[in-house]
Amino acid sequence: MTIRKILLSTAAIVAAAPAFANCPQATVADPMGLEPAFPQQLELAELQDAASCELSFSENPAIAELNARILGNADLPPVAERLPAEPLVVMPYQSIGQYGGAVTGLSKGTESGTSDLLSVRHVNFVRYSDNLQTVVPNVAKAWSWNDDYTQLTITLRKGHKWSDGAPFTAEDVVFWMNDIIYNADVYEKTPDRWLFAGEQIVTEALDEVTVRFTFPVPTPGILNRFAVDYGQPFQPKHFLGQFMPKYNENADALAQEHGFANGAEAVDFYYGGSDWKDVPSPLLKDADKAAALGRAVVPTLESHIVVDETSEGRKLVANPYFHQVDTAGNQLPYINEIIETYVGDKEVQNLKIMNGEVVWKQQAVFLEDFPLLKENEAKGGYTIQFAPTLGENVFFSFNRTHNDEVLREIFNDVRFNRAMSLAMNRDEINEIVYLGQGTPMQGVPAEPKTVSFISDDILNKDIAYDPEAAKALLAEMGLTDADGDGTLERPDGKPLVVRLVYSSQGVPVKMMELVRDYWSAVGVRIDVKEVTSDEYRAAGNNNDLDVTTWKYDGNAGPTISQDTTVFVPPFGDFFNPGTGAQWAAWKKTDGAEGIEPPADIQKLWDLSERFIQVEFGSEESNAIGAEIVQIHTDNMLKIGTVGDIVAPFLWRNDLQNVQPITSKTYDFYWAYPYRPQQWWLQQ
Secondary structure, three states: OOOOOOOOOOOOEEOOOOOOOOOOOOOOOOOOOEEOOEOOEEEHHHHHHHHOOOOOOEOOOOHHHHHOOOOOOOOOOOHHHHOOOOOEEEOOOOOOOOOOOEEEEEEOEOOEOOHHHHHHHOOOOEEEOOOOOOEEEOOOOEEEEOOOOOEEEEEOOOOOEOOOOOEOOHHHHHHHHHHHHOOOOOOOOOOHHHOEOOEOOEEEEEEOOEEEEEOOOOOOOHHHHHHHOOOOOOOOHHHHHHHOOOOOOOHHHHHHHOOOOOHHHHHHHHHOOOOOOOOOOHHHHHHHHHHHHOOOOOOOOOOEEEEEEEOOEEEEEEOOOOOEEEOOOEEOOOOOEEEEEEOOOHHHHHHHHHOOOOOEEOOOOOHHHHHHHHHOHHHHOEEEEEEEEOOOOEEEEEOOOOOOHHHHHHHHOHHHHHHHHHOOOHHHHHHHHHOOOOEEOOOOOOOHHHOOOOOHHHHOOOOOOOHHHHHHHHHHOOOOOOOOOOOOEOOOOOEOEEEEEEOOOOOOHHHHHHHHHHHHHOOOEEEEEEOOHHHHHHHHHOOOOOEEEEEOOOOOHHHHOOOOHHHOOOOOOOOOOOOOHHHHHHHHOOOOOOOOOOHHHHHHHHHHHHHHOOOOOOHHHHHHHHHHHHHHHHHOOOEOOEEOOEEEEEEEOOEEOOOOOOOEOHHHOOOHHHOHHHOEEOO
């Protein structure tokens, strides 16, 4: 969705709302006459003007105790002094909540399935409302564009504070961009996602609450990045800046006092070298160093902050300075804690769910698990439902820049990829893995539900189950089974063996077993190995996988409107590695390193730059998108399986204000549109 100009007005849009001595405790179920400018939330002045009332504020009675667990935090001032002068007022779904309790959830391990729970506490400038169509304020109060989409102005909230009570201002946004993202001491190479036509953004603080981004080229989709992205465009200058000589002439000496070689090492220790929030925190890296400075983790704007982390999991407590309140004036979040436990084994995960130990879970719950979990729903005291998905089509992508030159030649032959596609029985995959709920579909780099430039012909290309046609294509390539053992030989005489390494976080286990059998039946021997997602990502990013396999996340409309990573080599990112790493290296080094890609692959870089510079969904945008998709499918860069599926998610029955989700998808950042800060637990 592209938004030309949105500037939030403090004047409410009301439908003859009555006057209240106290502000109306409105909910989505009973809005009490309020018609907010944005769905399900209001600015403080908007509420007070609409209802002729003054909102008074209340706090969690346990907040002082929770704050005492945040290493380095001082005693708390009154709640009215902790909230912004302009807090965001949230209308709960069904009811004003009660404080207390803990959201318990499961991940595979640090950086492994953590985004599900990360989204529960996540904030950004803006977010999508739960209809997945409307961008609404969050950390930002308002925003506006210039006419050609080269300048975006963000207005923050007066009096907003970090979780340690320090002021949050526009300078923290400038600091994030100029001193973190564009700082060679932090990022040796600037992340491509923060370069536009190869150039940097100019970021300026116009005053305490106003920040302006000036882009080198039109960038109309960037607001979508702030609405769906895991990266948070602000970092605490007061904390990280103390280790930078630019801001503190004694930065290195301070760092050395706390056990670091220099300030740069301290910044890396606390920042983690990534916008990704669920890297190991200092509590897991080196608790003594963290404690020496009086900080367990970097201060945050999120609803909860990490206070304990081990190799078994992490614990978080409510942020005492969180910027949201409900319509009764209660500071959010209602829930005291988030407790995340690392469980690598899927059977153990299911057992914990069935025992009622899990309050919320959507990531890495597959349809193949649904019958078992549904059968035990009453016993475990939880509800499991289906939701439509985006980006869940599992793909297989053979490594076009493999270090083994023989395999590289085989994998670059489109006939081989067509053969592997034809060898798969997608109808059987659909029935066994997806309980018949999906649609066999080819892999495409844009989610078909969210764009209009993908034809049925492309989605149906080479998806019919035809093992004889697959064998014919392999024979046409000169791949034969000379010794009659059922496995084809490579041109160098070695057996054609492909290692299928996968992580069950990203793909259903049963599908991997089925695909192994399909491909083995046409003469390509498949060695299957399950690893953790951390191991899988490490191998993929090191160009060590024969084939990558994951869900097609990152390809929904709001994502590709501002981030075309999935379009260009290596056709993925750190968390969802693609193949073609050496093609990407060739591009990044101007041909000094890597492998030169074919001419049509090279066109993808230019097409992708043009795609994000025009208004998403326009005729020009659709024409460029169609050309990109055609190149992908002509080369069969990623072989799809089944799309348009539903997938399960679940919550324990004591969790209140849960809204059935519009779509289960990473592309809108899991729970983020559904306002987890207004969840509460029935005690």
